[in-house]
Amino acid sequence: MRTAAAIVALALFASPLGAQSVDRAEVGRILDEGLNRSEVMRTVQHLTDHIGPRLTNSPGMRAAEDWTLSKFRDWGLKNAHKEGFDFGRGWWIERASARMVSPRPIALTAIPIAWTPATAGKISAPVIVAPMSEERHFARYRGQLAGKIVLVTLPNDGSEPGDPAFRRYSGDELAKLDVYDQPKYDPEASDRRMKRLDYSSKLDAFLKAEGAVAYATMSPRDGKLVHGAGYLFGAGETQQVPGVEIAAEDYRRLARLAKQGPAPVVELENVVHFVDTDTKAYNIIADIPGSDPSGAYVMAGAHMDSWVAGDGAVDNGAGVAMVMEAARILQAMGVKPKRTIRFALWAGEEQGLLGSMAYVEQHIAARQRKPGSADTGLARFYGWANRWPITRQPGYGQLAAYFNLDNGSGKVRGIYAEGNGAVVPIFREWFAPFGSMGANTVAIRKTGGTDHVFFSAVGIPAFQFIQDPLDYGSRLHHTSIDTFDHIKADDMRQGAVILASFLLNAANADKALPRMPFPTEPNVTDPFAYPNPDDLD
């Protein structure tokens, strides 16, 4: 009966000991500062229009590190500094072009894949369609790829988007988020995932050995949207063969023409650059100091790094700007909180939450590494949460709450309580002043995929807000149109004031937010399951 599920279930029905009444006068001051003198859209516009894409360790990210640090300092925050962690190479696109030159001239919409090398000037080569997604597919194309641009994605059919691209949550949809998810645990899953991680390296080695001049993937989205995501960023681990992601419509046309022959000839030029001068990535930290002598603090964070195709607007300039705006609002109000309020802008999120993981490892809790296990690239991400035991760092007890923003620019509609039933009534009370702004859902379920998860995984009360989806998932997430003009100003101001209010409540509460039991290795595994053969392939 020591399963995590059972323990969580008890916590769910505990009384809300930590509930605090909200200081409505403070909320009024937050609303005044955050709605009448908002800077949030100026902040996100600078990050996006002026700085642009912020791939970790790229020049754009470096510029963003400097600019946000100086902003925090200008606003009067204390302890503003960078915290470095081992990452890998930077990379950026100076310019790139892709054209079909035969059988007829046509501009292709395409983008270099992150961390692939430059082409040797302007190259021109026939394409070959060689769909490969596993190592066993290589044999089919051996001896056929020399001098070719290799199209490695299997073409699909055109999409039929039957749902609106832009939407807000209905009350029904919000209610459906409030479902308790029992923990699932499969201790071997991450090992299986890690086995697949080196496929990209193997494909690169195969293409290099075969003499391919470049490879191309098909955009996973229709409509001329491209992304350019690539995952081999470690120092010494980047690819040898230039790669390009081609818009789905253009890729499918190339594939059809190649099938009918003669193979189309494509002209590619990727003028891209690696940056090796500093392989450390940096999180940006700044504080509004608290009076509590224990060093207790609460924290808000958002990742500042982005992908390469757009300007990193809804993912996640929006979150960064709301976190910074909450800092500005509270600082402008001159708050003197009991607990320190810390603001964090993470790096390396898109490569596996690496910035927040580094913070957790250094300040909160360490997890034992399995001997011999890989600790580079995405393996770091997949491996980390499954290492046991967890060892508290000296600062473990000081972090009282962490709030994350990384769901685009949609207004805050509520918060995921991460299975921590004891915080539900407290958060309900904290949302009370914002019900008329659309925020009042406290959903018990966990959510993943962003920087609260490693805090939560070591037992810190760490939460991600629920935001209206807008067109985040449908067309903006990691795409070439993740730009400032798809950010909603009213929503951004609303999110910033709610975050500011939550931080102030958490910082000044008599009692810190209730914690879940300290995590031990869970044992809820399905004893009847056979491994998926695809996972073993």
Place this chain on the structure above:
Amino acid sequence: MRTAAAIVALALFASPLGAQSVDRAEVGRILDEGLNRSEVMRTVQHLTDHIGPRLTNSPGMRAAEDWTLSKFRDWGLKNAHKEGFDFGRGWWIERASARMVSPRPIALTAIPIAWTPATAGKISAPVIVAPMSEERHFARYRGQLAGKIVLVTLPNDGSEPGDPAFRRYSGDELAKLDVYDQPKYDPEASDRRMKRLDYSSKLDAFLKAEGAVAYATMSPRDGKLVHGAGYLFGAGETQQVPGVEIAAEDYRRLARLAKQGPAPVVELENVVHFVDTDTKAYNIIADIPGSDPSGAYVMAGAHMDSWVAGDGAVDNGAGVAMVMEAARILQAMGVKPKRTIRFALWAGEEQGLLGSMAYVEQHIAARQRKPGSADTGLARFYGWANRWPITRQPGYGQLAAYFNLDNGSGKVRGIYAEGNGAVVPIFREWFAPFGSMGANTVAIRKTGGTDHVFFSAVGIPAFQFIQDPLDYGSRLHHTSIDTFDHIKADDMRQGAVILASFLLNAANADKALPRMPFPTEPNVTDPFAYPNPDDLD
């Protein structure tokens, strides 16, 4: 009481004298040929992937003229020939690029505007945002445009697409199309429209005089879709200043940066070419000869010309392929119709239905030109339908019916009866075998915007089919993703067999389809209306 509306109302309640029972065995043979041995997707794939965009008088359109003529001949159709009409210059894009080079390098998604001249090599210039849409706006920017790339569109906000991009008609929606529209007639409307037509020329002259190096418009659609439509195609009327349409996200970013200054610098290269060797455009005509000694014929048509950004797939390679497939099916069946069945592939539709207009003028009916009125460019389109009287050509009585396809690749759901109530019960009968394929709506209303309208305007029973909208209007119409992979094969085969069946019914009917009264100048004008001051501006 001689108004057109009253006459139409009488016709609505006339008995369906022309009703014919459908030969179900013929329908079975059409389905067999059109579904088991379909060529329709091969046809449209050649037009789109291989030939690509087909701007009237461009090399692509010339290739399409030759290829479709040879196809008709290969299939055994008779009288396959081209019919020329005065059009203007051809134009095509060899290659083009647009980049912001300062304050940071970023690839812009952009396309040269049709019929604008090439840039003088690769040009690099600061942008200026100078929103102009009427001549009176020029004064505001006089003296400021020299050496600049002029952004002439007023930037808007990012879109919030709340409807599904892809959809089929529900039964309710189809029912709503069956509404009788009383005629509206405003004899001065076309004059007012024509007055505005020369705005493009005036803008061009202003930009040239001011020394602008290029101008840019903003794409009317979000999401990196571009179109490149331009309307100054007449010989001697094309523009002097290079023009480019920039994707909305990229345009808005330039505009925001320019507002904050310093002005972004953009590098443009439009390698485009005019074709002056033959300023005639050509309609493609082919027949399955009938036995009727009167020379009576029925006809199906679709415009083959396209815009420049995509491959002219749903607009209107799809319609062309269905018309050609109907020809192939009927020819393969060896039909010997009573009336000749004629197939027409029009040019110049995108410039104002100019190909079908030329056919009507030459073969069906002429309309008197108003002395001194313009007869070039879009003025030809706006002016034509308002010229009176109409004079029948010798062939007027021979054309018994015209069917048009130009609503994308969505399946046929019905037909617009163009206010001709007498054909409604006949078409209902003709659709009877196809109800289980989704086609059974006969909507009394008129529809416009494509090549049946000038036939209809002179009293020919001329009709456009109702097709499922799919993503035609939302994202494909005239855009860079109007490509083969957004065409639906099942729908295309369905459309082709229905068209073939309608043509055979119309060709073999004992009585020709009932006609509306011969058009005379209508006088249904609102006696209480004041002219819209915007129209007089």
